[in-house]
Amino acid sequence: MRLRRATTLSLKFSISGKDGGALLAWYDQNRRELPWRKTQDPYAVWVSEIMLQQTQVSTVVPYWERWMQTFPTVESLASADEQDVLSIWQGLGYYRRCRMLLAGSRWVLDHGMPIDVEGWLCVPGVGQYTARAIASIAQGVAAPVVDGNVERVYARLAGDDRLGKELHAAAWDWAHQNLFASRPGDWNQALMELGATVCTPNRPACGSCPLEDRCVARQSWRVDDLPTKPPKMRVVKLRQSVWVPIHQGQFGLRQIPAGQWWEGMWEFPRIDWVAETEPSELRELCGGGWLEYSGTVRHSVTCHRIAIDVSFLRCDDRSDRLHWYDTASLAKLPMPSPQRRILKLILNQLGLPTTDPS
Ligand code: SF4
Structure with missing residues (x-):
């Protein structure tokens, strides 16, 4: 039976402790084995987060491995020549990320490795998302993150059909309210992993989703309509x-x-x-x-x-x-x-x- 379209703005959606546990259990069993998930080194996680911006995981893996072999510590990166650093990065694109990573490593050498979100935000090239990702994943800080995957998962779970900044702000509110504080890094990665591998932009695998029973888009037959598509960008x-x-x-x-x-x-x-x-x-x-x-x-x-x-x-x-x-x-x-x-x-x-x- 096709259900009536939900009234989005009246929904107060949250993941209860039980559903949150189900998501974490799903993550523990299904997460991809990625090299940066085998370390708690903040520098290594930082490098992975910068490389992953606007770049697919499968592309990043060999670059991250080569980078960590060449510059295994923040000190080795900070003392490297910019041309050598760019040479290792070439092919990943968006080269400003590489320069900022180098500038960031030199900042860390002068000021020390940050230990919380505020500290990471002082590092050149590190914005809200990256600061929270590093602090939660590598240092266990209770800080939520919202990237494109989390935003899509939120829009579907909550049946939120808003666009752009409004959707983004709502996703951040939701992420703050639902953070699983005892495992913040895993929680953030679980949401991102769900978006990357199950709740994908096209043809999400709802039958394999640990949150299927709680998903407003699924229950109201609106999975294909959410998140709402923005007007096409002019080429x-x-x-x-x-x-x-x-x-x-x-x-x-x-x-x-x-x-x-x-x-x-x-x-x-x-x-x-x-x-x-x-x-x-x-x-x-x-x-x-x-x-x-x-x-x-x-x-x-x-x-x-x-x-x-x-x-x-x-x-x-x-x-x-x-x-x-x-x-x-x-x-x-x-x-x-x-x-x-x-x-x-x-x-x-x-x-x-x-x-x-x-
Ligand atoms: S049920 Fe489907 S649409 Fe809803 S969160 Fe899971 S994968 Fe996404």
């Missing part, structure tokens, strides 16, 4: 031109200036597309030589869809406005992922082996 299409200069087996690159996407990393000369066959800005930067179109690389970041026209320039001489590297050195250089794909395209066309970042 912004961009087009850019990249030249790949090569001279006697070496490639010409420049360091991306401060204030631009991927600042501090290295790229082949790139400009926003202009209606010139040989844009004067690129010609002045790269110097004379024979130019050949190589292909188009497509890249998406947030709402931007970027088409990058790639041309290959056999240079007459080395431009002194660029830095020159052979392919072995390029493998160690921090480069944004679209630039890595451009390099791969060119190496394939030249019949040279592609080199993975070291």
Whole structure:
């Protein structure tokens, strides 16, 4: 029987102690074995939480393992060179996270490792969610968290059809009221795990959910309607031109200036597309030589869809406005992922082996 739609705002939804116990028991039996769950080291948990922002768990695992091998302690990270740190991070995207992690490690070296939420909030790059996640998971502090998974679980459990900031605030209130204070880290992870593996955005596995009997969306046949979908984001299409200069087996690159996407990393000369066959800005930067179109690389970041026209320039001489590297050195250089794909395209066309970042 189809039930009448619940009146959302009148609902006072909470998980009782018994239901909370059921969720924790489910988590104890079903949680994924992730490497950062085998440690209580706040630094290791901190690294995992920063990497997991906007990035899938399966992508993060090898990066986290490589990072912890290279920088096993906060001291080793704090004393590292930024280029080496970016090099380990490259491919994960959103490079500001990496820089802030490095800045945060230096802050911790000066001020000591925080022991509570307020302390973590003083660390560069650590916001409300991350501070609470680290403090609860690694240090047992009774602090709730709300990420996208928890927000979705809350919206369905409570049948809350609000959007955006209103839903987010309601989810935080609910998380505060329902925190299982004797196991805060496990409780937070259980809710996030439920959202990631059972209460998924599409086709949630309600039959396997420990909270099925308490879920308003399930009881009112509104699982597919919650959370309410926001209006679609407008897609912004961009087009850019990249030249790949090569001279006697070496490639010409420049360091991306401060204030631009991927600042501090290295790229082949790139400009926003202009209606010139040989844009004067690129010609002045790269110097004379024979130019050949190589292909188009497509890249998406947030709402931007970027088409990058790639041309290959056999240079007459080395431009002194660029830095020159052979392919072995390029493998160690921090480069944004679209630039890595451009390099791969060119190496394939030249019949040279592609080199993975070291
Ligand atoms: S019953 Fe279904 S919709 Fe409700 S919390 Fe569980 S998985 Fe999510």
